[in-house]
Amino acid sequence: MIPVNEPLLNGNEKKYLNECIDTGWISSEGPFVKKLEDQFATKNNRAYGVSVCNGTAALEIAVEALGITKGDEVIMPTFTIISCASAIVKMGAKPVLVDSDLQTWNMDVSQIEAKITPKTKAIMVVHIYGLPVDMDAIIDIAKRHNLKIIEDAAEAHGQTYKGKACGSFGDISVFSFYPNKLITTGEGGMVLTNDEKLAERCKSLRNLCFSSKRFVHEELGWNMRMTNLQAALGVAQLERWDEFIGIKRKMGRLYTSLLKDEKKISIPVEKTTYAENMYWVFGVISEDKNVTAEMLMKKLAEKEIGTRPFFYPMHLQPVFKKMGLFVGESYPNAEKMYKNGFYLPSGLALTEVQIQEVAKILKSVLN
Numbered sequence: 001m002i003p004v005n006e007p008l009l010n011g012n013e014k015k016y017l018n019e020c021i022d023t024g025w026i027s028s029e030g031p032f033v034k035k036l037e038d039q040f041a042t043k044n045n046r047a048y049g050v051s052v053c054n055g056t057a058a059l060e061i062a063v064e065a066l067g068i069t070k071g072d073e074v075i076m077p078t079f080t081i082i083s084c085a086s087a088i089v090k091m092g093a094k095p096v097l098v099d100s101d102l103q104t105w106n107m108d109v110s111q112i113e114a115k116i117t118p119k120t121k122a123i124m125v126v127h128i129y130g131l132p133v134d135m136d137a138i139i140d141i142a143k144r145h146n147l148k149i150i151e152d153a154a155e156a157h158g159q160t161y162k163g164k165a166c167g168s169f170g171d172i173s174v175f176s177f178y179p180n181k182l183i184t185t186g187e188g189g190m191v192l193t194n195d196e197k198l199a200e201r202c203k204s205l206r207n208l209c210f211s212s213k214r215f216v217h218e219e220l221g222w223n224m225r226m227t228n229l230q231a232a233l234g235v236a237q238l239e240r241w242d243e244f245i246g247i248k249r250k251m252g253r254l255y256t257s258l259l260k261d262e263k264k265i266s267i268p269v270e271k272t273t274y275a276e277n278m279y280w281v282f283g284v285i286s287e288d289k290n291v292t293a294e295m296l297m298k299k300l301a302e303k304e305i306g307t308r309p310f311f312y313p314m315h316l317q318p319v320f321k322k323m324g325l326f327v328g329e330s331y332p333n334a335e336k337m338y339k340n341g342f343y344l345p346s347g348l349a350l351t352e353v354q355i356q357e358v359a360k361i362l363k364s365v366l367n
Helices: 013-023 031-043 055-065 082-089 135-145 196-206 228-238 241-259 293-302 318-322 332-340 352-366
Strands: 048-052 073-077 094-098 120-126 148-152 172-176 189-193 282-286 341-344
Touching (some): 031 048, 031 189, 031 228, 048 055, 048 196, 055 082, 055 148, 055 172, 055 189, 055 196, 073 082, 082 120, 120 135, 228 241, 241 282, 241 352, 282 332, 293 332, 293 341, 332 341
Parallel strands (some): 073 094, 120 148
Antiparallel strands (some): 048 189, 172 189
16 A cells, blocks of 8 residues: 555654653653744744644634624635634634636635625635645735735745745745655644744743733633644654655646656646645646546555545535525636545655556556
């Protein structure tokens, strides 16, 4: 079986975890937490890092910290993970959706301005699968309409936009450290910002909103702290940042060379005018109207090739339909991408031999 993802954990992970155990620092009070926050913020050209227990927590804290509340609207892509929309909905606000660009798979920025109303408070940018969103256009719109930018860079560790780190553009930016991310802590996430007050707000929200007097609370927060054990993993991973970026891009180039002549599928764009693809995952989209992603994934599974489907669009999610959201809305590009798209094994531990085997089997399945 070639798994869809396998992380690389053969650096200093065991050494740092043993240090946590030997010293007894296993909770969120341990020294690796601050070390990871500082180092990750520096890597992404940010002043402040606030670690949390997962990427979803990072999104929820970011939305709350910006003061987005009942009646507000946040513009976001329909093609993304549900955490993005649920963070907005849980605050009583409304997600306002835009479709995807079929070339980059990111949100279609040309649709944003038409969705702005007096209730719009922010744009949630999500960098999808390896290429960044066109941030110049986003920043221009946000400035002209006085909107905040929430930047979800969970899938963009190490990616840049015109040479500047993804995760450095938003008023507040968020990352996930799930095992399939470039840097993993098992479960974990990070909020980054250059605003000191915003950072302090995020720290309070992740820690039950303790006041200066312990166990006295003026408002409700969450327990979303990261443990020292998780942070130790992250620090070890961060030491291999450049190496991991190189592995991802090498993987993408090899898949591309092996699959670029297949007419029955679309593969990721290698680069745009503002970025070279990071290939967080290597996705493919069936261009045969009679062949869906589900059909291809089933055949690949029979050949012991792990895959994952593309995101199920927000406007189709049953939970949001029950809430009366997105009634009558249609986003054809996102719908096509979900129906026909999936990604191949893309983990850091994937070997060249495995990539060649995956490509060979995919070609046989297609033909």
